[in-house]
Amino acid sequence: MFSALETTDLVQQIARQIINAVADGQLKPGERLTELRLSKEFGTSRAPVREALRLLESQGLVVSSPRRGFFVRTLTSDDLRDIYELRIGMEIHAADLALQRISDREFGLLRAQADKLYELAEEGSIGEQIFADFTFHRMLCAFGGNARLLKVYDDLAVEMRAGITLIGKLYDDPHKIAETHEPILEALKNKDRAKLREALRYHIGVARDEVVKLFKDMGA
Amino acid sequence: MFSALETTDLVQQIARQIINAVADGQLKPGERLTELRLSKEFGTSRAPVREALRLLESQGLVVSSPRRGFFVRTLTSDDLRDIYELRIGMEIHAADLALQRISDREFGLLRAQADKLYELAEEGSIGEQIFADFTFHRMLCAFGGNARLLKVYDDLAVEMRAGITLIGKLYDDPHKIAETHEPILEALKNKDRAKLREALRYHIGVARDEVVKLFKDMGA
């Protein structure tokens, strides 16, 4: 009947704001994050800021060294390669699990999300396209039914988003991106495990190579 | 010339002690962890205890709900299944990467670790056997060369260790466990990707099924 009242939860709010600031590029890689400055900006004490930073550290978005403080993580092209490489492994595995248990309804949701990619290729912003693409892949992972895997995937997503933001553009033509999801859906529909594996490996592998390449070209 | 002086780093020390206490069964699943009690035991204030608990939460060893505090995570058999399932995916992927880049020296280290399993099957404690087995698999992941993957693997290891401790015994004859590593090494030596994948899937799959079964039998 009633909706839950919004819980203040300073730590979460602070963490989210920092995440967005990093993803939007307002906070640059390597930038120092002093607790005092942040706490003043948020109008809180240092304690919740510290906890938020620790949380973000566990997600890999910031790094810290003892007695020196926190810094926005500087992604190297090697880091990005590792992240995408790991994503390939996890997503293939999740898809493998999804293959065995996906329902018609869930498949329909994936199909709809893929259709959305075509729409956005016509009239969407880059940010919308990235988000829609990410949503598709996250749904696939979720349908694998492994909660622990999904948690790791979400952590990776934060890092990928940070990396992509730095690049500032898509690595490919949005129409092409939309189309490359078709083999994935097809293999899923046909319960063809090998094809599904290959489709994902190719699809994400292309993204990995392009993102790493663009990142290197930027001089990282 | 000089050896490094021991860094205090309260948070790390506290976290490690709690990890061990959980892994050893001194802290039981579902048990409440009040900050005040812990800080008194450690002789510190609540601040570093809080941070240690948050760290452990990110590793999945404890859970927290706002305003209610921290509790030792209660693993369900579903959780354990998810964890092992994820481990299969990650380790197969890591092995896949290792296949392409492993050096003779690294292979030798794996061989030596496998030999150690045979030794310990004769005269080692259960704890030693578990640790040696885990070390073998961690080495394999490390040789994949993906730092991000290894970090996730280490987080998973903490949870697996907690689960195994709860069970309190090995899921199989230690000789058998030692032997089942042979196909993995063989596939690695022959650079046979498919065989390697299957060997790992089988090897860890057996562990998963047995661990989950034992866990269920205990009434979880």
Next chain:
DNA sequence: CTTGTGTCAATTGTCGACAATAATCAATTT
């Protein structure tokens, strides 16, 4: 006996303060 209400103790979330450490920069020496 069950249900609901009010009170109280325990615990968390947050805060400001202080000491220890690291970075910065000027002064001194080679």
Next chain:
DNA sequence: AAATTGATTATTGTCGACAATTGACACAAG
């Protein structure tokens, strides 16, 4: 001029304190 030393400042690590919230318990009402 370059390098080392020393003083200064900024920042973190840690602490104890307080207010807000939760859960437990006793008590009253039906």
